Amino acid sequence: MANVVVIGSQWGDEGKGKIVDWLSERADVVVRFQGGHNAGHTLVIDGVTYKTALLPSGVVRPGKFSVIGNGVVVDPHHFVKELALLRGQGVAISPENLMVADNACLILSLHRELDSFRENSNAGLKIGTTKRGMGPAYEDKVGRRAIRVADLADPEVLKTKIERLLRHHNALRRGLGIDEMKAETIYDELMEVADEVLPFAGRVWERLNQMRRDGKRILFEGAQGALLDIEHGTYPFVTSSNTIGGQAANGSGLGPGALDYVLGITKAYTTRVGEGPFPTEQLNDIGEYLGEKGHEWGVNTGRKRRCGWFDAVLVKQTVQVSGINGIALTKLDVLDGMEEIKVCVGYELDGERIDYLPSTMQGQANVQPIYETLAGWQGTTAGARSWADLPAEAVKYVRRIEELIGTPVAVLSTSPERLDSILVHDPFQD
Incomplete structure (x- = not known):
């Protein structure tokens, strides 16, 4: 198994x-x-x-x-x-x-404050973070000054580690014009929940x-x-x-x-939340249609998602970088009823065709998608549980995606319901 x-x-x-x-x-x-x-x-x-x-x-x-x-x-x-x-x-x-x-690092209130301050500051680059402190917490982890789960079990050592952490953060807060944080504040907030966390x-x-x-x-x-x-x-x-x-x-x-099998969950179109490049984004009726029909807003944040056509260049790159063995293609039913569907099969950058996403920020922002247009379907894929239930053009769409990204569809999801799926290859049986 x-x-x-x-x-x-x-x-x-x-x-x-x-x-x-x-x-x-x-x-x-x-x-x-x-x-x-x-x-x-x-x-x-x-x-x-x-x-x-x-x-x-x-x-x-x-x-x-x-x-x-x-x-x-x-x-x-x-x-x-x-x-x-x-x-x-x-x-x-x-x-x-x-x-x-026990060696996992903790997110503290000062991390949330710093995350929010940076994201809201006009002086900084807006990343589109959730402002929940993940970035600053990872910074402290790499900086070797983080508080870890195990530290909650030793209050005296914890106090020392908090003081060391604040030597960095209070200097940073002074520079940003934020009030310094007291060691007692961090200590008290951790002791408040330590007894509930440590048993796990x-x-x-x-x-x-x-x-x-x-x-x-x-x-x-x-x-x-x-x-x-x-x-x-x-x-x-x-x-x-x-x-x-x-x-x-x-x-x-x-x-x-x-790690025996890597399954890449892949939407039949593309969405993203927050800032950053999105070559196939559709700032038009198509984007609105995908967003409305696909109910595209964040589970925990409620943020509206940006929507666009499927980008085979990006997914193919992800397949290679992540060692994906097969994909689970989701939300195919959102495309039901469309006259035609476009798929990005390459980019143009500075007059040259490329088949990858550049590493530079400028290159990512400037690539222009090259589309292939496929016929849509008027039938429905929603709730399909076998290939025979799918319109012929929907099957062609799925097969074309497989060709473009270089990996097979292991699972095809046809609605949010658990049983509405077509299993092609069981990842657990690899």
């Missing part, structure tokens, strides 16, 4: 929640390996809707073991809040079915390696999308963590040999 990594192959919001939920039903362990509570999944089980932001989606299913890995930055107050929210819906969550990596803390790397040796089936659940990867995305308009498939190993404490 394979261990499966699920990532978004675009800018996030590809419909990972449904696919992760479908796979988590058959997994033994579900692992979050990067990001924070700035991205979420909507899960509908037996008619009940659950929304997760930080907790792995496996927590809503009895009998599953869920893990927040070391690659995640954890807001301890949000952690406690989300626990209470799901428990209020009748979900049983305890250290018996959830573990948080543990050596995730050790537990996961043992579970792998025991033959447990592990599902690695990514947040955001690969085009927001700090290294391989549309830099600097990216998130602050690695979102590509390889991060599942590093962000959980398992070696790369544990």
